[in-house]
Amino acid sequence: MLKCHDVVDQSSDYIDGELGFWRKWQIRLHIFMCVNCRRMIQQLTLTKKVAAIIGKDILRKEDKSDSCKHE
Numbered sequence: 001m002l003k004c005h006d007v008v009d010q011s012s013d014y015i016d017g018e019l020g021f022w023r024k025w026q027i028r029l030h031i032f033m034c035v036n037c038r039r040m041i042q043q044l045t046l047t048k049k050v051a052a053i054i055g056k057d058i059l060r061k062e063d064k065s066d067s068c069k070h071e
């Protein structure tokens with residue numbers, strides 16, 4: 001059984017899908033039973049999603065400014 005600090009240590013890799021099958025399931029099991037880690041993972045997932053959206057948005061704007069020739 002994983003401890004909370006194990007989950008915290010590997011939370012970033014877990015969200016990025018960089019963990020092995022068994023390790024991923026161990027963390028899932030812990031998250032299922034531990035509300036603190038569940039919240040932590042949810043917040044981290046959200047933060048990463050928002051960062052990805054903002055990152056894409058900035059890239060898209062840069063693309064537009066490059067391709068837009070009028071004005």
Ligand SMILES: [Zn+2]
Nearest residue numbers: 003004034037
């Ligand atoms: Zn925990």
